[in-house]
Amino acid sequence: MAWPRSFRRLSLWGGISSLSGWRTSLPTSSENTVAIQLENVRKRYRLGAGYDSLATLAGSWGRRLLGRNGRTGDADHFWALNGISFEVHRGEAVGLVGPNGAGKTTTLKLLSRVTRPTSGRIQVFGRFSSLIELGAGFHPDLTGRENVYLNGVILGLTRREVQERFDQIVAFSELEEFMDMPVKRYSSGMYARLGFAVAAHVDPDIMLVDEVLAVGDASFQQKCYDFIHRFVKSGKTTVFVSHNLYVIEQLCDRVIWLERGQIRMSGSPAEVLPAYLDSQDRRLLQSQAEDIESLDDRLHIQSVTFADASGRPTDTFHAGEDVVVEIRYRASRPIESPHFVVAVADVQGGTPLFHASMLVDNRAPAVLSGEGVVRCRFKAAPLRPRPYQVMGEVWGADRARLLVNWQRFGVFHIVDERLHQMGKGGIRHFRADAPVTVPYEWEVL
Secondary structure, three states: OOOOHHHOOOOOOOHHHHOOOEEEEOOOHHHOOEEEEEEEEEEEEEOOOOOOOHHHHHHHHHHHHOOOOOOOOOOOEEEEEEEEEEEEEOOOEEEEEOOOOOOHHHHHHHHOOOOOOOEEEEEEEOOEEEEOOOOOOOOOOOEHHHHHHHHHHHOOOOHHHHHHHHHHHHHHHOOHHHOOOEHHHOOHHHHHHHHHHHHHOOOOOEEEEEOOOOOOOHHHHHHHHHHHHHHHHOOOEEEEEOOOHHHHHHHOOEEEEEEOOEEEEEEOHHHHHHHHHHHHHHHHHHOOOOOOOOOOOOEEEEEEEEEOOOOOEOOEEEOOOOEEEEEEEEEEEEEEOOEEEEEEEEOOOOOOOEEEEHHHHOOOOOEEEEEEEEEEEEOOOOEOOEEEEEEEEEEOOOOOOEEEEEEEEEEEEEEOHHHHHOOOOHHHHHHHOOOEOOOOOOOOO
């Protein structure tokens, strides 16, 4: 196949490794076990809209020269990374986890040389491929065929290497009949497919992966996962970012937890992932200060709290323990036969897992007046470790009029120390599968 005319002068690519802050080379004898090294790396970004024209940029320079900048120092910047240091060894698969804004994608962009570090040192030993912003180097007016060559060269292949791998790239993308169409007419899924296919055939020593398993339909997503899994198992080096902790648990040897641009914890998936999930659960619990609205001015729910079987206040329980829900109320005037309904559901929503209803058991009090507590005890709650929400409502004596409409009353947390001791699959089975567990036994005949 002839090299497209559009790319006969693309020799300008390749000089980027000389930029300050990076080093990309073959390892010396003392570095032969290290694939990636970051030393006290910091990255600062400017807050605000930036400069959208030469005139606004020139105006900014003029104000600075005249001392009219208005903001100085770090006031108009934030630190996406603030002094992180770590090494990734050859053949190691490392996962980066953390909440949004923790610095995960910034780290990958620095490693892939999309942006420079503000300070610190980054060394990458060997050829790498970045599955970060798929198709970022595509030109919308060029065809899929032309963009394969363009993107391949950008990712470090020679012209001959792109030509040799072209048929494999097209077959992997499953876009054979669309290769001579300008990519501006591609759907977003087609665009990402082609980008993944090119990046996957660079034959790198190191792969940088950022949330790319949502590419295309279910069958293509599985193809992407299988490719990454084969790459990891081949003994090459991978740095993987994903909010899907179950994928990271399966693919990675080590996990680095980033928080506000710094390393919070580093270790095996069995050590780091449960600690990270526990931290996220605690953050969720702390943010759930509920203000319960009433539809009847006679009844006010003052607070909803939790206690264990002995009455000790807590919002953290072990699997199989009693969960006591305590509803403190104030009735400004007597209320006859109010019917309380309390249910437990996944904190993300969905159908309640189980409930207690005075509409069903006919245990409504004859009258409420003044202040008091309505207590509901869920005995031996059969829940797996994760956060749960308690939903509730209150019906009037006629069972037709709501006094308090259906809403969240509070949040509690189930924990299980066994999660920290399990091998691969523990996170998935304890945190992603069915939330309710019952006693069972196996028998093989």
